[in-house]
Structures are given as structure tokens and as C-alpha cells.
Amino acid sequence: MEVHVNQHRVNAHTVHADRARMLISCPDGPGIVAAVSRFLHEHGANIVQSDQYTMDPEGGMFFMRVEFDLPQLEASLPKLEQDFSTVAEQFRMEWRISSVSRKKKLAIFVSKEDHCLVELIWQWQAGDLDADIAMIVSNHPDMKEYVESFGIPYHHIPVTQDMKPEAERRQLEVIGSDIDVIILARYMQIISPKFIEHYRNRIINIHHSFLPAFVGGKPYAQAYNRGVKIIGATAHYVTEELDGGPIIEQDVQRVSHRDDVTELKRIGRTIERVVLARAVKWHVEDRILVHENKTVVF
Amino acid sequence: MEVHVNQHRVNAHTVHADRARMLISCPDGPGIVAAVSRFLHEHGANIVQSDQYTMDPEGGMFFMRVEFDLPQLEASLPKLEQDFSTVAEQFRMEWRISSVSRKKKLAIFVSKEDHCLVELIWQWQAGDLDADIAMIVSNHPDMKEYVESFGIPYHHIPVTQDMKPEAERRQLEVIGSDIDVIILARYMQIISPKFIEHYRNRIINIHHSFLPAFVGGKPYAQAYNRGVKIIGATAHYVTEELDGGPIIEQDVQRVSHRDDVTELKRIGRTIERVVLARAVKWHVEDRILVHENKTVVF
Amino acid sequence: MEVHVNQHRVNAHTVHADRARMLISCPDGPGIVAAVSRFLHEHGANIVQSDQYTMDPEGGMFFMRVEFDLPQLEASLPKLEQDFSTVAEQFRMEWRISSVSRKKKLAIFVSKEDHCLVELIWQWQAGDLDADIAMIVSNHPDMKEYVESFGIPYHHIPVTQDMKPEAERRQLEVIGSDIDVIILARYMQIISPKFIEHYRNRIINIHHSFLPAFVGGKPYAQAYNRGVKIIGATAHYVTEELDGGPIIEQDVQRVSHRDDVTELKRIGRTIERVVLARAVKWHVEDRILVHENKTVVF
Amino acid sequence: MEVHVNQHRVNAHTVHADRARMLISCPDGPGIVAAVSRFLHEHGANIVQSDQYTMDPEGGMFFMRVEFDLPQLEASLPKLEQDFSTVAEQFRMEWRISSVSRKKKLAIFVSKEDHCLVELIWQWQAGDLDADIAMIVSNHPDMKEYVESFGIPYHHIPVTQDMKPEAERRQLEVIGSDIDVIILARYMQIISPKFIEHYRNRIINIHHSFLPAFVGGKPYAQAYNRGVKIIGATAHYVTEELDGGPIIEQDVQRVSHRDDVTELKRIGRTIERVVLARAVKWHVEDRILVHENKTVVF
Structure with a gap:
């Protein structure tokens, strides 16, 4: 059903x-x-x-x-x-x-955190994301039933340290030659340079901080420890430099000393959803030009 | 299933x-x-x-x-x-x-626009809304299958001009005596003073404008015609005065001359979702005190 | 000196x-x-x-x-x-x-509140406002010494209910034929339709609310009484309809129940300064086109 | 005069x-x-x-x-x-x-950029900053006439690489024992650990970036090169770690690819002014508690 x-x-x-x-x-x-x-x-x-x-x-x-x-x-x-x-x-x-009438084909990569995926699917259903969600690829089986309930194919490809190259080979295989853009919707694995090369300026990642602050892992914990008064999220194209690719969009929200890491994550989930959805929308509407490490967004 | x-x-x-x-x-x-x-x-x-x-x-x-x-x-x-x-x-x-361990019971009223309902259900599932969604009440059948897929009862009670009192009587009946707060998640019917009296300061509405600007119908069209540079949404308790009750929360986003009414609605849907979800969260966490026509939010 | x-x-x-x-x-x-x-x-x-x-x-x-x-x-x-x-x-x-090299000539009208005037003069000095401040016109003598210390002529023209037409006649006289745009920098007198006609879409007013909310007098008191969670300011061209002309720019800031009217005014002063300065900047850079009651800002 | x-x-x-x-x-x-x-x-x-x-x-x-x-x-x-x-x-x-009636005494340090100083003086005059501006200390003579026109003493103490310890000794001398808090209002010299020790959690600096992004020099050029979509400013207490002390307040503004470094600086000046003024206000109102490297702002 x-x-x-x-x-x-x-x-x-x-x-x-x-x-x-x-x-x-x-x-x-x-x-x-x-x-x-x-x-x-x-x-x-x-x-x-x-x-x-x-x-x-x-x-x-x-x-x-x-x-x-x-x-x-x-x-x-x-x-x-x-x-x-x-x-x-x-x-x-x-x-x-x-x-314009030829809709772009999206492959969305996701791990366990589902909020960005749910948002993209919701916007797509609402008619606000003018693209085809062609498939979901995940290193976890968790979202399979949910995704398939919308008639979207779900490819569960486990990724372990040992078999990463093999996993990427399988990912490229299921993606085929038909996908226009890959969305890393809180996909928690690092993509290899070889993979990136296939999709230069066509892989969009959402990083859960206001880059370049808090590059790498656990950015909300980093933000809490630094005591910032505003947190943010950043959508960017993926390059070989971790969290260093051309920034497409960022947004922020005010927080206070009362917000612990759990609360920062909760607030951050909404910023991440909104920022990623905007970046994807602009990409599929051909609004983004990349020059060196920067974007021009019309 | x-x-x-x-x-x-x-x-x-x-x-x-x-x-x-x-x-x-x-x-x-x-x-x-x-x-x-x-x-x-x-x-x-x-x-x-x-x-x-x-x-x-x-x-x-x-x-x-x-x-x-x-x-x-x-x-x-x-x-x-x-x-x-x-x-x-x-x-x-x-x-x-x-x-704190006794979760508040919510009845969510909805018409055809589903974004606020979908957001509340998503936040509830994500563990971000610490309440029980006890039932959905709607004057349309559209969301029935979706809502029931989460195991939430869905009461379809049509409302026409003629049978409004009868519809409200049936609504109060399905609500029973167990509901703590009623959420009007883009429910497009006016609630009668008699109904309001049962749930004084316990009915939360989301209005799709930055109140008190653009009271009443079609606020995005009003905003477009007035040429405002920022649009917003307002969550408030429902009183006998249309869109005039105590304001709980508001938020806004910048727009430009390029955004037509359709685009304002699209942008607005995200503001509405976020603002309503915050207001509901604060209500169920007992953070809101009402004095005359104003709220104190701790 | x-x-x-x-x-x-x-x-x-x-x-x-x-x-x-x-x-x-x-x-x-x-x-x-x-x-x-x-x-x-x-x-x-x-x-x-x-x-x-x-x-x-x-x-x-x-x-x-x-x-x-x-x-x-x-x-x-x-x-x-x-x-x-x-x-x-x-x-x-x-x-x-x-x-571009021909700088626009500004006449700034002010009453007793000086923050918008001080901001425009500061931005002009800082080289951020690419225009000539040709004169200040005021219905009060208060700012005379301050203004003249910058070498800017100050015309004190009292305005009373009785002699309003006479005051406007004198204002038009000191303005002469050389002024490109008139800035009402918290000038608390209503301009007559006849005066407006001379400077159609060339009089910029700053209103201390997020229009169309709180038209008319004492908008911060109105905002306090309505219990809004966000206050704002609006720069617009002056038309015959009070606070109803084409909106050029708006901005807002979050407030809470803790902010009384005095505090709203204090917060508001900074919003007003920033919004008016942006609108004036855009006008002197020929970025604004007016169509009916709306602006296109490039 | x-x-x-x-x-x-x-x-x-x-x-x-x-x-x-x-x-x-x-x-x-x-x-x-x-x-x-x-x-x-x-x-x-x-x-x-x-x-x-x-x-x-x-x-x-x-x-x-x-x-x-x-x-x-x-x-x-x-x-x-x-x-x-x-x-x-x-x-x-x-x-x-x-x-509360005993106003705190401020010493403001400034170099050549005057916007933060002008803002603090303006807020003080407007009655919005409830403190005494006891003196201005600068490594340049530029603002002397302006500052003295308000009746505020101006101490011009040049700072060169060679005579930095001597300059700090003279600064401490003019400050004396009566100053409650030192404001670095775009003072472009690094303060020595010995100096900091005298005013632990009582020296407020404004850094012209959204820390911890863009620590150190030329943050707007850094921001431009990284292609961020939002810029900001940070007020913090000064510690031995450059731009690493407890953050008091931050704010941001959206920018686009159209904004070059000059424009980022222009936009940034207003953010810096507003953020520093808020931080100083909170400090003089005893709203800030410091614990390890973080602030609690009530």
C-alpha cells in the first residue's frame, strides 16, 4: 500500500x-x-x-x-x-x-537523521520542488518503508570502513547515468574524490553549522562549547576539501545560554531543512553559477 | 497498514x-x-x-x-x-x-492546506513535540488516509453555512472532555463564541500574516497588493474578535517585488509551520501566561 | 568653529x-x-x-x-x-x-527626534551616502548648532496649525528648484497634497512601525498594546494617503513581553535609522522604480 | 566650543x-x-x-x-x-x-575607524547608555577634536612595535583605578596578557566577523574569499587567546555575491555598531555572568 x-x-x-x-x-x-x-x-x-x-x-x-x-x-x-x-x-x-519542462532527476543520500529527507519529499509533494526524486540511497535500512510508501525506489547500500570503495561502486551503479544532482541530506559518510569527480558541482551537502565555523564532526557540540549566540546551517557543493566547497546558501537562528546541545540540534534541524530545500530549489531552477570556490546565485 | x-x-x-x-x-x-x-x-x-x-x-x-x-x-x-x-x-x-510526565492532549483542526498538520506530526514523531496528538478533526476528507497511517483518529465533520451549529456540536462531542488544547492548523472556518468559551486560551490559531497587518481573508494577496518587503505569520489564542486574540509568537521573512502571490504563499507556508510549531511547543510546556489580550512567554 | x-x-x-x-x-x-x-x-x-x-x-x-x-x-x-x-x-x-558623478541633492526635514538625522549625517561623512546634504529644515531650533557644525545650512521654520500653509510656502521657498529628494527623518508634521505634488515619489518618510500595521500616531504604544512579538519600521514614498505610499524598505526586530513602550522606542530607533538610510541610499543610486502603489528595487 | x-x-x-x-x-x-x-x-x-x-x-x-x-x-x-x-x-x-544609581565608568579605546565610537557617544547622549564615558584612549590623534567637543578627555598614546610595553604603561596610568570597563571600539592593537589581567572580564572587544569564523586580521576579505552568504560581528570579553574570549553578543546580515569587500565593510559597520552597543549596555546593567569561556546573559 x-x-x-x-x-x-x-x-x-x-x-x-x-x-x-x-x-x-x-x-x-x-x-x-x-x-x-x-x-x-x-x-x-x-x-x-x-x-x-x-x-x-x-x-x-x-x-x-x-x-x-x-x-x-x-x-x-x-x-x-x-x-x-x-x-x-x-x-x-x-x-x-x-x-524548463525537463525536470531534473535527484538522488537523495541519507543516513539515520530523516528531517532533511522528509522536508524534501514534503516540498516535492506540495509542488514546491519542481524536480523528480528518482531514488533514495542510504547506508541504513531505516527509511525504506517510509520512502517506498511514496513510490520512490530505496537503495540500501551499507558502508563500512573496509568496503567503502565497493559501496561507492554500487552507489554509482544504482545512480546510473541519468541523475542530474545528488543531495546529501544529512548523509554522514565522506565522499571520495573519485566519486566527486563524476558529479563536479552537482553534489549538494547540508552542513549543520554556519561555515566556515565548526568544520567537521559534531558542530552543535562545538557551537555549544564556544558559546555562540547564533547557530546556522550551510548548503554547499561538495569538493575534495571537507566542508570547504562553494557555499550556496546559509541561514541562522538566535540561541541563548539556556540552549543545551540537544536543544541546539532541535533548533538546527529546522534551519538545516529550510537551507537545504532552498539550495536544491535554486539548483534545479538553474539559478547557480560556480566560479572557483564561490557561487553566483541569481 | x-x-x-x-x-x-x-x-x-x-x-x-x-x-x-x-x-x-x-x-x-x-x-x-x-x-x-x-x-x-x-x-x-x-x-x-x-x-x-x-x-x-x-x-x-x-x-x-x-x-x-x-x-x-x-x-x-x-x-x-x-x-x-x-x-x-x-x-x-x-x-x-x-x-511534566502527564502529556497534554491535542486535537488538531485542519481544512485542505496540510503543511501545518504535516509539520506538527513530523515534530511529534521526531520527539520534538512532547504531547499526545489525540485526534484530527477536519471539514474535508482529504487527509484521512495520511493521518490514519500514523494511528491517529481522523474525524471528518463537514461544515456548511446552514449546519454550522450542528457541526460544532459534533466537534465538541468527538473532542469530549479529555482534550487540553485545540490547534487550528490552517482550519478555515470561524469558531463560534460559544465554542471558544469552552476552550478559553486553549485554542491556538495560525494566521498567515504578520498581525495586526492583514486581518481576515487572503492575507498574502493583501500583502502583495500593499507591496510589503517582509511577510510573516502569527500564532495566537482564539478570541471572539477575528484574528484579534493574544499573540503567542510571530516570525517573518524578507520578500521582494519578484515574489508574486503564489511565491508569497510558498514562502509563507514555511513561516506558518515554524511559528505554529513553536507556539504549540510553548503551550504544552506551560510557558505561556495570558493577561488581558497579551501573553507572557517564559 | x-x-x-x-x-x-x-x-x-x-x-x-x-x-x-x-x-x-x-x-x-x-x-x-x-x-x-x-x-x-x-x-x-x-x-x-x-x-x-x-x-x-x-x-x-x-x-x-x-x-x-x-x-x-x-x-x-x-x-x-x-x-x-x-x-x-x-x-x-x-x-x-x-x-553617477552628479550627486543628488537632499533636503532633510526633522523635528525633535534626532537619531535618523544623526545617522544620515554620519553615513554621509563616512562616505557611505553618495549624495549632497544640501540643507536641514526643521520646525524646531534644537538641532541648529549641531547641523551647522558640519557646514550644513539649517532652516528653522516653525509650523503651527494656523500657519501651516504659510510654513509650507516658506519651506518650498528655501528648498528652491535644486533639491532632488526630500527626506522626512522623523518629521512629525503632515505634508499637504499640494506640497507632495511638487515632489511626487521624491519624498521619503520613515514610519516607526511595520506598515500597514499601526498607521498613524504612537505606533510603539499601539504595538505594545497589541502585544506583538516583533516590531519594525518602514521607509516609503509620501502620498496623499497617510502612511499609505509605496513601501521602499522595511526591517524588524524581535521583542518580548519584557519590553515596555520606552524600550520599544529605544529598539525601534535603531531599526528606523537603518531602514531610512537604506532607502535613501537606494534612491540616490537610482535603484527604485515606482509603479502605482508599489516599488521595484533593483 | x-x-x-x-x-x-x-x-x-x-x-x-x-x-x-x-x-x-x-x-x-x-x-x-x-x-x-x-x-x-x-x-x-x-x-x-x-x-x-x-x-x-x-x-x-x-x-x-x-x-x-x-x-x-x-x-x-x-x-x-x-x-x-x-x-x-x-x-x-x-x-x-x-x-543602579552609581553609573559605571567607561574608557573607550579607538584607532582610526570611528563608527563604533560615534555610536556609543550617540547612545550615551540619547540617554540609551546608562554609564559615564570617562575618557577616550587612542593610538591616533584623529578623533581628538570630535571627542573633546563633547567634553570627554581624549588621550592620544601612540603605539609602535618597539614601545608597546611603554604605551600600555601609559594607558594604565591614564586609566587610573577608577574605570569599570574598557571598550575596544575597533582598537586595532593587541592587548598584552599583563594588561588583560588588570581587567579580567572587563575588556569588551568588537570583532568584525561572526566568530569563530574569520579569527584574526581582515575578516571581511576572508568572508569575501570564502563566499559566505551572511556576515556578522561579535562582541566578546578579551582573553589571552586572540578573538577567543567569552562571546557576549553576535548579530548577522545577509549578503550576496554582488557585495564586494568594500560593501561588506560598509554593511558590517552597522552590525558592529549595534552589536557592540548591546554588549556594553548589558555589561553596565550587570546582565552578564562569565563562567569559564562562556557568558550567561540575563
């Missing part, structure tokens, strides 16, 4: 069958905005939203996100991409275009 | 079998703290936490919350209460003592 | 002699961004920053702010403006271009 | 000639609250406010702050203190009582 919350709710996201998003990074220079907007206009696209940012006007990096409608997008997109490569070459752009 | 998230989790709340909380309101005057603390000490109670507040030192109201441990509480409490009535009389106190 | 704080400090704002900002509002339609960016590119301008927003893709309003560098701006601007009128006409634009 | 802002303003603090505050730290145990409140009651004192906190009910530390009115306080205080020593001894208390 499957229990579905809210199947009665129509999806909150209006379907934009002909909408696409273009992300661009390149060295700054004159005429980029003009070239891009002219290109789109001449190809019959209507710009719905456009954001841009130059890290430093003199010789810095330029970042742009354009959301546009193009009649019969699916049929027209290949030609548009082919034509755009000339513009892109001229300005040495890194770029990509994605169709 | 019942699907339980996290049945494996041990309850986060250490059981305090011998702990009690005393709430006091009275006209201020000299010697109250001394009298109460002396009384408790002489009766073998150890004060674990004590908060007090005087609305105005000169002739105002005095409020106090004391958390204490008393050996063999269950057996000793009747005598303690009896003896305390002498102290209480002397200072013209309104007071009550409640045992 | 004049006392200047921080004359030693070099101005934090790098001088951008050739930088300008263009603000555009018009009905949305295809090709606007392309037309504007192409026009600027062809006229030798380099776009440094561009923001745009469409209120509703289907037939709504379009808003754009472009910051660009144009060699020899002062000499080239008249021709640029003349040429742009053709583009503007085609899309039925309301638009204006302002040179 | 002296320029005084707001000399016309009556002091916002009602004079409480007979009010005192008692601060207590001791090992927890039964009967402490009862003993203290009974003692005060029997000595004719009326408790106006009482806060207490036990770090851990089982064998932890107990902290208490009592605000009380005692008729003819000045005359009665010596006897009260003498009598209380018996109670204190019984519970092994560290304690002190201070008269």
Missing part, C-alpha cells in the same frame, strides 16, 4: 512547455548582453527574465542567466544551440541551455 | 517523572518570590528553573513560572496543592501546577 | 566620471532588452550592470535598470538621450538617464 | 535611587533561590526582577541575577552585604551587589 499526501493537489508550477534557461560564464568585455539579447530576439525568443553580474568591471568574469520563451522549444532548441555556439566562441563562453 | 517514520528513534525528551511546573499570576507586592520559593523548599521541592516578570513595579501584575523536582511527585502533588492554596490566597494568585 | 568627523577619510566611493544609470518602465513586449542593449552597444557604451523585471509576462509592465560606462559621458550624454527617444517611443517607455 | 547633541533631552532612564542588582554564581543545590529571596525579603528589599539559570541540574553551576529596591539603599547596603556573606558562604557563592 502506498500512502500519498496531497495527491489531490494540482501542481503549483504552471507548465511552461516552451520556456528555457541559459547560463553563461565568460571573461567580461563590451557587447556581451547586446550580443546575447540580440541573438535571442532574432531567433524569435522572448526574454522573460535576465540577470547578470560582473565580478569586477575591469577584466573580471561575467555571469548571466536568461529565461526565455521560444515557440516550439523542443523542436527549435537543437538549432538554437548550434547557432549560439558562434556567439559563445566569440566571447569564450561556458554556457548551457536547459528546457 | 501503518507507516511510522522514526519509530526507532528514542524519545528526545528525558522522562522527568518527578518534575512539575507551577504558573502564577497575581497583583504584584513584596515577598511573593520569597514566599513561593520558601514554600517549595520547605516541601522538599528543588527549583530547577524559575522565571518571573512584573508588568509594572508599582501596582502592576506579577507573573511567575517555576519548574521544580519533587520526590514521588504523583503521590505528593495533591498535598502540595492543598498546602499551597494558603499561600495563593494571601497573594490573591491565579495558579496551577502540572506534572 | 566647525567640527568635522572623519575629514581624513578618503571618499569610499570611487569616482566613476563616465558612468550613468538608465531607468525604464514600459508595457512588456518582445525585444526590449535586445533593443536597449544593442542601442547602448552601438553608441559605445559598456553595460556594467543590468537588471530587469516583468510584473507579469502576459501583458504586464516591464522595468529595467542599466548601469553603463560611456567614454566622455558629460559631452556624449545629450546626443545619447536624443537618439534614445526613438527607441523609447517605439516601446512607449518612461525613462531617464542620470550621471 | 563644545557641540552637544541633545542636551535638551531628559535622561531616558528614570533614576532608581534605591535600586540594586545582585549577581551570584555558585555550585547548584537545593534551596538557593529560597535562601536568597528570603534573605532579601527579611531585609526589607522588594524583588523587582529575578533571573536564574542552572547549567545542568545534576551538579552543575547555578547563576542568578536579582534586581531589588531597598529603602535608603546607600545607607543600608553595607549592612546588607555584610549579612549576606553568611548566606554566600553556605552556598559557596561568588557574588556582588551594585547600586
Whole structure:
């Protein structure tokens, strides 16, 4: 039996069958905005939203996100991409275009703490997370029944110190080639550099502190011992440096001397849920550009 | 079949079998703290936490919350209460003592929007809400399967304009005499004064605006039209005045001109969830004293 | 003698002699961004920053702010403006271009409460407010010595119920034709519709509440009586409707039952200072577009 | 000539000639609250406010702050203190009582950045900081004229690497024996352990980051390079460990990729001002108890 919350709710996201998003990074220079907007206009696209940012006007990096409608997008997109490569070459752009109607596929990794997973599933059900939750991968069996009640496949892959490489091999196997982004929803295992390489800037972790304060284990205990008056959580892309990858989003809440470690954890769970859900939402809406160790979030 | 998230989790709340909380309101005057603390000490109670507040030192109201441990509480409490009535009389106190180990019983009212209900159930499962969810009452059948999957009784009582008194009569019937507090978790029907009278300062509503701004219906549309830069939610006790009862808790989040009504609702759902859950937590932990139309939250 | 704080400090704002900002509002339609960016590119301008927003893709309003560098701006601007009128006409634009190096002239109105005035003067001295404080106008003499110590002219124009029109006439006289924006920095007199008409969307008021809650007088007393858990302040353009004009910025701070009206005022003073200073900063940086009763802040 | 802002303003603090505050730290145990409140009651004192906190009910530390009115306080205080020593001894208390009417004397240390100093002086003038600013000490002459215009003595004591011990000797000399608390209002010199020893838990520093993130120099540049989405400031007591002392207060503000280091500094200045002013206010109101490396703020 499957229990579905809210199947009665129509999806909150209006379907934009002909909408696409273009992300661009390149060295700054004159005429980029003009070239891009002219290109789109001449190809019959209507710009719905456009954001841009130059890290430093003199010789810095330029970042742009354009959301546009193009009649019969699916049929027209290949030609548009082919034509755009000339513009892109001229300005040495890194770029990509994605169709809004093609939902991104998520694999969520989880250990025993379930609050971030429950939040993502709830937001997905509520129509607030415009993506497909394709599978849950866990080193524990605990959440299997819950996850499967939503019709989501659950892969229980135990991880021990000895068999970590083997576990990662199996994880990559179940993920296959179809997953767009991996969410570490309080997954308490360190990911190997080899694994990360497969999903560069496509693995989002939630760290339960206001980074770079309290890197590593037991951040709430660290925060309690340091006597901070505010605690936080940080969503970031995973890199080889532990808790050191590009920060996507952070949020905080005020605490006091009255809050012991248990209470900090309790308060923190809500911050973690909210911060991770925001980061995932922005990622699937193609709002994030990564440059070196920083993010531009449009 | 019942699907339980996290049945494996041990309850986060250490059981305090011998702990009690005393709430006091009275006209201020000299010697109250001394009298109460002396009384408790002489009766073998150890004060674990004590908060007090005087609305105005000169002739105002005095409020106090004391958390204490008393050996063999269950057996000793009747005598303690009896003896305390002498102290209480002397200072013209309104007071009550409640045992921490006796969990409060909640009836949650809900309509179609499920986010506040889902949050309360999740916090209850996570061990963060130290209460019993005794039943859900709804004017719609939608959440029945979901609620019953947790083993919680679900009473579907339709409410129409014609049969409102009859519906309230049936609601009071299913509630019985055992419920401590009623939570209106986005329950979209107005409660009659007669119903309120039964649960004076024991019905908590979540209003989806930063009260007193945007009283009444469609507050997110009102907020959008007014062009506010911050939206919020308010948990309050229900009185005869619509959205006018004593405020328990409020929280807010920044928005911008880019957020349309749909987006305001989406952002607001998380504020509503968090604010209502805090208010309910404080109520079941006996942290709230009501004086006229205001709350003292310890 | 004049006392200047921080004359030693070099101005934090790098001088951008050739930088300008263009603000555009018009009905949305295809090709606007392309037309504007192409026009600027062809006229030798380099776009440094561009923001745009469409209120509703289907037939709504379009808003754009472009910051660009144009060699020899002062000499080239008249021709640029003349040429742009053709583009503007085609899309039925309301638009204006302002040179960044031409600082806006401020007249600050104040009554007895000095905190907002002191903040604006401090930010101006610190180089954080890129504008000229041309004069202070007050219905009280109290701040005269302080203001004049910075070399700023101080006009004391008493306002009584009887002679209000006469007072406003004198105010308009001292303001002359040279002032870009009027700041009501806790100026406790209501401005007449006739006066407002002269400075439509160019009078910024700070209201000491989170509007639309607590319109009118004594908002902190109103907030105290209502028992809100958060207080705020609102900067808005002044219209004929009291405290009803387009909101520019708001901010809030958490309070508790312990805070009496005096304490709310004390906390509020810092919120007011910060919110007003932000609104003024955004106005002088041409970041605000007004549409009906709402603002778009880029 | 002296320029005084707001000399016309009556002091916002009602004079409480007979009010005192008692601060207590001791090992927890039964009967402490009862003993203290009974003692005060029997000595004719009326408790106006009482806060207490036990770090851990089982064998932890107990902290208490009592605000009380005692008729003819000045005359009665010596006897009260003498009598209380018996109670204190019984519970092994560290304690002190201070008269509210005896304002604490502040020495403010400043370097070139003036915003924190200007804020403290403004709050003091506004009647929001109930203390005496006895002197300003600076390693630069820049603020001399400004400070002296308020009638506050300004001691310019240059500090170079070579003559640091000599400079500290002169600082201690001008401070004398009368200063209660030293405020480092963006004073950019490290204080020696010997100096700290004289003012244990009585030197308050403002660090321009959300500690423990970005200890040491150039924290805004560090924050920019790490790409954090929120910046903050921290007020703490100074200990031998750089930026490692007990945290009194912190606050934060959201930033984005658009904010460069200059903008982070600008935003940060307001956070620093507000956080330091709060910490100083709490210190002079005897609201802070220090235990090991943490603060209890009542």
C-alpha cells in the first residue's frame, strides 16, 4: 500500500512547455548582453527574465542567466544551440541551455537523521520542488518503508570502513547515468574524490553549522562549547576539501545560554531543512553559477 | 497498514517523572518570590528553573513560572496543592501546577492546506513535540488516509453555512472532555463564541500574516497588493474578535517585488509551520501566561 | 568653529566620471532588452550592470535598470538621450538617464527626534551616502548648532496649525528648484497634497512601525498594546494617503513581553535609522522604480 | 566650543535611587533561590526582577541575577552585604551587589575607524547608555577634536612595535583605578596578557566577523574569499587567546555575491555598531555572568 499526501493537489508550477534557461560564464568585455539579447530576439525568443553580474568591471568574469520563451522549444532548441555556439566562441563562453519542462532527476543520500529527507519529499509533494526524486540511497535500512510508501525506489547500500570503495561502486551503479544532482541530506559518510569527480558541482551537502565555523564532526557540540549566540546551517557543493566547497546558501537562528546541545540540534534541524530545500530549489531552477570556490546565485 | 517514520528513534525528551511546573499570576507586592520559593523548599521541592516578570513595579501584575523536582511527585502533588492554596490566597494568585510526565492532549483542526498538520506530526514523531496528538478533526476528507497511517483518529465533520451549529456540536462531542488544547492548523472556518468559551486560551490559531497587518481573508494577496518587503505569520489564542486574540509568537521573512502571490504563499507556508510549531511547543510546556489580550512567554 | 568627523577619510566611493544609470518602465513586449542593449552597444557604451523585471509576462509592465560606462559621458550624454527617444517611443517607455558623478541633492526635514538625522549625517561623512546634504529644515531650533557644525545650512521654520500653509510656502521657498529628494527623518508634521505634488515619489518618510500595521500616531504604544512579538519600521514614498505610499524598505526586530513602550522606542530607533538610510541610499543610486502603489528595487 | 547633541533631552532612564542588582554564581543545590529571596525579603528589599539559570541540574553551576529596591539603599547596603556573606558562604557563592544609581565608568579605546565610537557617544547622549564615558584612549590623534567637543578627555598614546610595553604603561596610568570597563571600539592593537589581567572580564572587544569564523586580521576579505552568504560581528570579553574570549553578543546580515569587500565593510559597520552597543549596555546593567569561556546573559 502506498500512502500519498496531497495527491489531490494540482501542481503549483504552471507548465511552461516552451520556456528555457541559459547560463553563461565568460571573461567580461563590451557587447556581451547586446550580443546575447540580440541573438535571442532574432531567433524569435522572448526574454522573460535576465540577470547578470560582473565580478569586477575591469577584466573580471561575467555571469548571466536568461529565461526565455521560444515557440516550439523542443523542436527549435537543437538549432538554437548550434547557432549560439558562434556567439559563445566569440566571447569564450561556458554556457548551457536547459528546457524548463525537463525536470531534473535527484538522488537523495541519507543516513539515520530523516528531517532533511522528509522536508524534501514534503516540498516535492506540495509542488514546491519542481524536480523528480528518482531514488533514495542510504547506508541504513531505516527509511525504506517510509520512502517506498511514496513510490520512490530505496537503495540500501551499507558502508563500512573496509568496503567503502565497493559501496561507492554500487552507489554509482544504482545512480546510473541519468541523475542530474545528488543531495546529501544529512548523509554522514565522506565522499571520495573519485566519486566527486563524476558529479563536479552537482553534489549538494547540508552542513549543520554556519561555515566556515565548526568544520567537521559534531558542530552543535562545538557551537555549544564556544558559546555562540547564533547557530546556522550551510548548503554547499561538495569538493575534495571537507566542508570547504562553494557555499550556496546559509541561514541562522538566535540561541541563548539556556540552549543545551540537544536543544541546539532541535533548533538546527529546522534551519538545516529550510537551507537545504532552498539550495536544491535554486539548483534545479538553474539559478547557480560556480566560479572557483564561490557561487553566483541569481 | 501503518507507516511510522522514526519509530526507532528514542524519545528526545528525558522522562522527568518527578518534575512539575507551577504558573502564577497575581497583583504584584513584596515577598511573593520569597514566599513561593520558601514554600517549595520547605516541601522538599528543588527549583530547577524559575522565571518571573512584573508588568509594572508599582501596582502592576506579577507573573511567575517555576519548574521544580519533587520526590514521588504523583503521590505528593495533591498535598502540595492543598498546602499551597494558603499561600495563593494571601497573594490573591491565579495558579496551577502540572506534572511534566502527564502529556497534554491535542486535537488538531485542519481544512485542505496540510503543511501545518504535516509539520506538527513530523515534530511529534521526531520527539520534538512532547504531547499526545489525540485526534484530527477536519471539514474535508482529504487527509484521512495520511493521518490514519500514523494511528491517529481522523474525524471528518463537514461544515456548511446552514449546519454550522450542528457541526460544532459534533466537534465538541468527538473532542469530549479529555482534550487540553485545540490547534487550528490552517482550519478555515470561524469558531463560534460559544465554542471558544469552552476552550478559553486553549485554542491556538495560525494566521498567515504578520498581525495586526492583514486581518481576515487572503492575507498574502493583501500583502502583495500593499507591496510589503517582509511577510510573516502569527500564532495566537482564539478570541471572539477575528484574528484579534493574544499573540503567542510571530516570525517573518524578507520578500521582494519578484515574489508574486503564489511565491508569497510558498514562502509563507514555511513561516506558518515554524511559528505554529513553536507556539504549540510553548503551550504544552506551560510557558505561556495570558493577561488581558497579551501573553507572557517564559 | 566647525567640527568635522572623519575629514581624513578618503571618499569610499570611487569616482566613476563616465558612468550613468538608465531607468525604464514600459508595457512588456518582445525585444526590449535586445533593443536597449544593442542601442547602448552601438553608441559605445559598456553595460556594467543590468537588471530587469516583468510584473507579469502576459501583458504586464516591464522595468529595467542599466548601469553603463560611456567614454566622455558629460559631452556624449545629450546626443545619447536624443537618439534614445526613438527607441523609447517605439516601446512607449518612461525613462531617464542620470550621471553617477552628479550627486543628488537632499533636503532633510526633522523635528525633535534626532537619531535618523544623526545617522544620515554620519553615513554621509563616512562616505557611505553618495549624495549632497544640501540643507536641514526643521520646525524646531534644537538641532541648529549641531547641523551647522558640519557646514550644513539649517532652516528653522516653525509650523503651527494656523500657519501651516504659510510654513509650507516658506519651506518650498528655501528648498528652491535644486533639491532632488526630500527626506522626512522623523518629521512629525503632515505634508499637504499640494506640497507632495511638487515632489511626487521624491519624498521619503520613515514610519516607526511595520506598515500597514499601526498607521498613524504612537505606533510603539499601539504595538505594545497589541502585544506583538516583533516590531519594525518602514521607509516609503509620501502620498496623499497617510502612511499609505509605496513601501521602499522595511526591517524588524524581535521583542518580548519584557519590553515596555520606552524600550520599544529605544529598539525601534535603531531599526528606523537603518531602514531610512537604506532607502535613501537606494534612491540616490537610482535603484527604485515606482509603479502605482508599489516599488521595484533593483 | 563644545557641540552637544541633545542636551535638551531628559535622561531616558528614570533614576532608581534605591535600586540594586545582585549577581551570584555558585555550585547548584537545593534551596538557593529560597535562601536568597528570603534573605532579601527579611531585609526589607522588594524583588523587582529575578533571573536564574542552572547549567545542568545534576551538579552543575547555578547563576542568578536579582534586581531589588531597598529603602535608603546607600545607607543600608553595607549592612546588607555584610549579612549576606553568611548566606554566600553556605552556598559557596561568588557574588556582588551594585547600586543602579552609581553609573559605571567607561574608557573607550579607538584607532582610526570611528563608527563604533560615534555610536556609543550617540547612545550615551540619547540617554540609551546608562554609564559615564570617562575618557577616550587612542593610538591616533584623529578623533581628538570630535571627542573633546563633547567634553570627554581624549588621550592620544601612540603605539609602535618597539614601545608597546611603554604605551600600555601609559594607558594604565591614564586609566587610573577608577574605570569599570574598557571598550575596544575597533582598537586595532593587541592587548598584552599583563594588561588583560588588570581587567579580567572587563575588556569588551568588537570583532568584525561572526566568530569563530574569520579569527584574526581582515575578516571581511576572508568572508569575501570564502563566499559566505551572511556576515556578522561579535562582541566578546578579551582573553589571552586572540578573538577567543567569552562571546557576549553576535548579530548577522545577509549578503550576496554582488557585495564586494568594500560593501561588506560598509554593511558590517552597522552590525558592529549595534552589536557592540548591546554588549556594553548589558555589561553596565550587570546582565552578564562569565563562567569559564562562556557568558550567561540575563
